[in-house]
Amino acid sequence: MQQLSVDLGDRSYPITIGAGLLDQAASFTPHIVGKQVCVVTDDTVAPLYLERLRETLVGYRVETVVLPTGEAFKNWLTLQQIFDALLAGRHDRRTTLIALGGGVIGDMTGFAAACYQRGVNFIQVPTTLLSQVDSSVGGKTGINHPAGKNMIGAFYQPQAVVIDTDTLQTLPRREVSAGLAEIIKYGLIRDTDFLLWLEQQMPALLELDAQTVTEAIARSCQIKAAVVAEDEREGGVRAILNLGHTFGHAIEAHQGYGQWLHGEAVGAGMVMALQMSARQRWISDADAERCISLIAAAGLPTAPPPTMQEDDFMRLMAVDKKVLDGQLRLVLLKQLGHAVVTADYDVTALRATLG
Amino acid sequence: MQQLSVDLGDRSYPITIGAGLLDQAASFTPHIVGKQVCVVTDDTVAPLYLERLRETLVGYRVETVVLPTGEAFKNWLTLQQIFDALLAGRHDRRTTLIALGGGVIGDMTGFAAACYQRGVNFIQVPTTLLSQVDSSVGGKTGINHPAGKNMIGAFYQPQAVVIDTDTLQTLPRREVSAGLAEIIKYGLIRDTDFLLWLEQQMPALLELDAQTVTEAIARSCQIKAAVVAEDEREGGVRAILNLGHTFGHAIEAHQGYGQWLHGEAVGAGMVMALQMSARQRWISDADAERCISLIAAAGLPTAPPPTMQEDDFMRLMAVDKKVLDGQLRLVLLKQLGHAVVTADYDVTALRATLG
Numbered sequence: 001m002q003q004l005s006v007d008l009g010d011r012s013y014p015i016t017i018g019a020g021l022l023d024q025a026a027s028f029t030p031h032i033v034g035k036q037v038c039v040v041t042d043d044t045v046a047p048l049y050l051e052r053l054r055e056t057l058v059g060y061r062v063e064t065v066v067l068p069t070g071e072a073f074k075n076w077l078t079l080q081q082i083f084d085a086l087l088a089g090r091h092d093r094r095t096t097l098i099a100l101g102g103g104v105i106g107d108m109t110g111f112a113a114a115c116y117q118r119g120v121n122f123i124q125v126p127t128t129l130l131s132q133v134d135s136s137v138g139g140k141t142g143i144n145h146p147a148g149k150n151m152i153g154a155f156y157q158p159q160a161v162v163i164d165t166d167t168l169q170t171l172p173r174r175e176v177s178a179g180l181a182e183i184i185k186y187g188l189i190r191d192t193d194f195l196l197w198l199e200q201q202m203p204a205l206l207e208l209d210a211q212t213v214t215e216a217i218a219r220s221c222q223i224k225a226a227v228v229a230e231d232e233r234e235g236g237v238r239a240i241l242n243l244g245h246t247f248g249h250a251i252e253a254h255q256g257y258g259q260w261l262h263g264e265a266v267g268a269g270m271v272m273a274l275q276m277s278a279r280q281r282w283i284s285d286a287d288a289e290r291c292i293s294l295i296a297a298a299g300l301p302t303a304p305p306p307t308m309q310e311d312d313f314m315r316l317m318a319v320d321k322k323v324l325d326g327q328l329r330l331v332l333l334k335q336l337g338h339a340v341v342t343a344d345y346d347v348t349a350l351r352a353t354l355g
Numbered sequence: 356m357q358q359l360s361v362d363l364g365d366r367s368y369p370i371t372i373g374a375g376l377l378d379q380a381a382s383f384t385p386h387i388v389g390k391q392v393c394v395v396t397d398d399t400v401a402p403l404y405l406e407r408l409r410e411t412l413v414g415y416r417v418e419t420v421v422l423p424t425g426e427a428f429k430n431w432l433t434l435q436q437i438f439d440a441l442l443a444g445r446h447d448r449r450t451t452l453i454a455l456g457g458g459v460i461g462d463m464t465g466f467a468a469a470c471y472q473r474g475v476n477f478i479q480v481p482t483t484l485l486s487q488v489d490s491s492v493g494g495k496t497g498i499n500h501p502a503g504k505n506m507i508g509a510f511y512q513p514q515a516v517v518i519d520t521d522t523l524q525t526l527p528r529r530e531v532s533a534g535l536a537e538i539i540k541y542g543l544i545r546d547t548d549f550l551l552w553l554e555q556q557m558p559a560l561l562e563l564d565a566q567t568v569t570e571a572i573a574r575s576c577q578i579k580a581a582v583v584a585e586d587e588r589e590g591g592v593r594a595i596l597n598l599g600h601t602f603g604h605a606i607e608a609h610q611g612y613g614q615w616l617h618g619e620a621v622g623a624g625m626v627m628a629l630q631m632s633a634r635q636r637w638i639s640d641a642d643a644e645r646c647i648s649l650i651a652a653a654g655l656p657t658a659p660p661p662t663m664q665e666d667d668f669m670r671l672m673a674v675d676k677k678v679l680d681g682q683l684r685l686v687l688l689k690q691l692g693h694a695v696v697t698a699d700y701d702v703t704a705l706r707a708t709l710g
Contacts, residue, residue: 034679034680035680036680076431076435080431083500083506083507084502087500087502087503087506087674088502090673090674090678090681092676092678092679092680092681093676093679094679094680114509115470115497115507115508115509116506116507117506117508117676118496118497118505118508118509118510118588118589118676119509119510119588140473141473142470142473145438145442147439147442147443148442150473151438151442151471151472152438152470152471153470153472153473154469154470154473154474154509155473155474233473233474234473318445319442319445321448321472321473323445323447324389324447324448324449325389325390325391325447325449326445326447
């Protein structure tokens with residue numbers, strides 16, 4: 001078991017990583033104040049882990065909300081089901097929401113916790129590799145709008161993140177690769193040693209070797225926690241966590257949410273960011289190639305869908321949250337292990353990357 | 356012109372009160388960072404003041420959203436219109452929302468600002484007496500749920516509150532009385548001197564004498580700002596601002612939102628709180644009577660609708676945000692000018708008050 005902390009003053013919280021945490025009451029009880037708990041999950045995760053969690057939470061009044069699975073349901077209508085259940089069950093301000101599932105469940109449950117009676121407690125229990133290393137840490141919550149991903153949401157921190165690595169055993173292969181995309185991202189933006197380690201450990205990671213996976217999750221969460229502690233509300237440096245995401249979000253929006261996995265879109269998006277950084281001559285072609293090989297080795301796509309044109313990207317990226325006063329800023333690599341958010345790039349390099 | 360400040364560390368902001376502020380660019384420009392502004396108002400206020408505000412905001416890219424008027428529209432569907440407009444107009448994270456209208460517009464615009472791209476700036480420009488002394492100050496934002504008022508929302512502070520007292524000249528008499536309910540509340544919970552002053556000044560207030568009204572608004576905002584600074588997220592003392600509101604919310608919900616004005620329901624609710632406090636022998640019958648006379652003098656109802664039964668109140672109050680672990684806490688007066696939030700009351704006194 002590994003434990004680390006996200007340091008945000010009076011909003012600090014622990015991340016615990018280990019096997020079998022779902023069955024241990026001690027993972028949860030220190031973070032629940034009242035008697036009321038509401039577990040939110042989806043119809044993929046519910047049959048696998050909901051009963052186990054319910055048994056762990058003996059002694060509490062436990063409500064459960066089972067939502068339909070997938071990014072396509074990350075909207076207001078689905079969110080409303082959480083509010084309806086909380087109100088029907090007379091949950092008050094001291095209730096605790098528990099998000100049991102992947103990133104969509106975490107984002108929606110966190111946003112529901114942020115808004116219900118103007119804010120109640122919640123605990124993240126991410127069950128996918130992607131959510132374990134990314135969305136469950138840092139307090140970004142929200143839902144999609146037809147015009148853009150995560151356009152409606154809140155910065156709202158959980159009371160704790162509980163990562164049970166056993167849950168990865170039931171994860172489809174494609175989703176393991178999607179999680180590896182975000183793990184590789186941490187190496188690219190901040191830690192070349194970690195990048196080297198990932199090149200060596202990729203076979204063990206793909207086999208979900210327990211110790212290797214725990215180490216990869218812990219190092220990823222450490223980097224994310226450090227960046228979030230520097231800039232909780234994404235006024236500056238936090239945006240580097242979006243390496244590959246501006247391109248990736250455009251791919252997801254173009255294909256229809258839920259077609260490409262988020263991590264797959266980020267994989268292809270990181271390849272585009274690497275290629276553009278190389279075109280800017282900020283990183284060498286050799287380094288770009290080596291990183292693209294690592295992305296490919298993780299089982300991720302290394303190019304956007306062939307149906308997407310430059311115009312599609314330009315139109316879809318125009319609503320990115322990094323647009324300021326009409327100018328699109330991108331996350332690029334000034335050197336390997338050092339990402340920047342910048343509007344100071346060559347537009348022909350951008351067009352060549354998109355075209 | 357009077358200026359005061361809500362002291363909340365890095366979320367502090369000024370409240371400016373005076374005649375003609377709507378026409379002065381200096382009321383707004385210090386609080387707008389980008390070039391994009393979105394004014395949200397309703398179809399009652401728009402014909403009166405929208406054009407004037409637009410002229411004041413010359414030099415900015417101004418979007419306007421005109422919503423249907425009234426509490427009945429304080430819901431997700433209406434809120435969605437703000438998000439749609441912001442996205443269609445490509446507003447980015449540096450945009451500033453301006454709420455031009457009463458409490459419903461302020462609450463919805465504030466909540467939209469809290470959620471749009473996880474939080475953008477906003478300015479409150481309250482145009483009703485009620486919103487000038489109450490909802491525009493303190494950062495409570497939100498929408499209603501069919502099962503309860505303000506059940507979905509956020510604590511989110513504006514960059515500034517701009518109160519142009521000229522706007523009261525177009526306010527219907529009934530809404531002036533509704534505003535006076537909250538003004539009287541401040542005297543009841545914290546300031547017996549202010550209560551005395553209100554008894555003397557009620558005729559001038561009802562005539563909207565400029566100087567008297569400015570003074571009443573400033574003293575009300577001062578008391579509210581002090582309470583909010585002590586307890587921004589309503590962990591404790593802030594709940595005293597809800598004197599009369601638990602009863603009042605039940606009345607509003609029972610009658611259907613928009614039938615009774617919020618201030619009218621609070622007026623009747625404060626009478627019930629006064630009667631119950633007297634039944635508890637915390638205040639004298641004479642003091643209760645005197646305060647009820649002041650509420651009547653302001654043109655407010657002093658009893659709930661005759662169709663409401665004890666059971667209606669109990670059912671509707673069970674979802675109040677002050678319920679903790681199943682126990683209903685009420686705001687009552689321990690003495691005149693000193694309110695408390697307590698579950699330690701005589702249930703027969705409660706039933707006698709409701710019955």
